[in-house]
Amino acid sequence: MNTNHCRGVEIVFFTDIDDTLMQTKRKCPVGDSELIVGARDRDGNALSFLTKKQLALFQCMSKNTTVIPVTGRNLPALERTDIKLDCAPFRITGHGAEVTDAGGQVPSGWCPPEGHKQQQEQLQILSQQVHGWIKERPQLRVKLVTERDSVPVYLSVKGSRSTDNRQVLSAFIQQFSPVMKQWNWKIHSNGNNVALLPSFACKARAVRFVRQEIEKTSGNHLSIGAGDSHSDNDFLKECDFQMIPSNSQLATLLGNAHDAVSE
Ligand SMILES: [Mg+2]
Numbered sequence: 001m002n003t004n005h006c007r008g009v010e011i012v013f014f015t016d017i018d019d020t021l022m023q024t025k026r027k028c029p030v031g032d033s034e035l036i037v038g039a040r041d042r043d044g045n046a047l048s049f050l051t052k053k054q055l056a057l058f059q060c061m062s063k064n065t066t067v068i069p070v071t072g073r074n075l076p077a078l079e080r081t082d083i084k085l086d087c088a089p090f091r092i093t094g095h096g097a098e099v100t101d102a103g104g105q106v107p108s109g110w111c112p113p114e115g116h117k118q119q120q121e122q123l124q125i126l127s128q129q130v131h132g133w134i135k136e137r138p139q140l141r142v143k144l145v146t147e148r149d150s151v152p153v154y155l156s157v158k159g160s161r162s163t164d165n166r167q168v169l170s171a172f173i174q175q176f177s178p179v180m181k182q183w184n185w186k187i188h189s190n191g192n193n194v195a196l197l198p199s200f201a202c203k204a205r206a207v208r209f210v211r212q213e214i215e216k217t218s219g220n221h222l223s224i225g226a227g228d229s230h231s232d233n234d235f236l237k238e239c240d241f242q243m244i245p246s247n248s249q250l251a252t253l254l255g256n257a258h259d260a261v262s263e
Contacts (some may be wrong), residue, residue: 004066006071009221010221010222011224012068012211012214012221012223012224013223013224013226013236014092014119014235015069015070016070016071016227017071017073018048018073019190019229019249020228020232020245021057021083021183022039022048023048024161025049026161028049028051031109032051033177034051034052034080035050035051036049037042037050038054038082039077039081039082040082040201041080042080042243050083052233062084063069065224066087066089066182068089068092069085069088069091069093069145070092070096070203070207071093072145072154072188072195074145074146075093075098075100078093087102087122090213092206092207092209093200094145094147094153094201095154095188095202095203095231096202096203097153107209108212109159109209109212113199113205116178116198119183119185119198121199122183123154124152126155126176126196127142127152130155130157133172138161139160139168140159140168140221141157141158142155143155152201153201154195155195156194156195157169157193161192165192168188168229169192169194172194173189173194176196180196183198184199186199186231188230190231190249197230197231201237203231203234204234204235204238206235207235207238211238223239223240224241225243226244227244227250228245228250228251229249230250230253232233236250238255244256
């Protein structure tokens with residue numbers, strides 16, 4: 001039974017998924033033989049895994065709080081996770097470009113910000129440019145991530161798992177930074193992944209909206225945000241408490257990572 005209230009205050013857990021609750025095998029602790037499958041690819045093959053501690057955290061939060069995913073995954077990719085999100089009253093997907101309710105519908109008050117149509121057109125153009133740029137760089141692959149009705153929400157570039165892609169990803173960022181700056185978009189880079197994010201894909205804006213919706217029904221509530229990346233930072237600031245994994249981009253930024261190196 002979900003007991004997501006304490007002393008009359010609802011506790012809401014806004015959580016990123018990848019590299020917070022689960023990660024690909026190569027990012028899991030070496031020698032951990034008790035990994036639990038967390039997400040699958042389209043063919044049903046295991047792709048991401050939870051450690052026992054991550055599973056314990058998720059189960060604890062599921063039992064005691066209202067869990068709301070806040071993820072770069074689109075809805076179909078979120079549905080390919082094995083973690084139980086049935087009770088989530090909202091899902092924030094596509095890096096905050098989309099909010100859906102428990103029934104899979106867009107809440108009536110949720111609307112994209114002004115200028116999002118133009119940004120969607122820019123995404124299509126950018127996608128062609130990036131495809132052209134990576135044509136001779138086969139270690140990279142690009143995907144225009146879409147939400148319902150094939151609406152484009154951001155551009156994802158990933159490096160091959162079998163090569164060291166740091167140089168080529170750095171060159172990619174250098175190549176596309178000027179236009180991102182010009183358009184006031186963000187580049188999110190974490191390890192082998194880079195995302196080119198239009199300003200309408202904003203986790204903080206989506207969390208703000210959901211908090212207002214929750215306030216309508218539950219009044220004041222306690223919010224805890226969990227995330228690992230720079231791109232999570234703004235939505236964590238929307239929450240009363242912030243939780244970050246100790247081996248993460250944000251922890252490294254704070255100098256708190258287990259393997260943090262001071263220079
Ligand atoms: Mg993450």
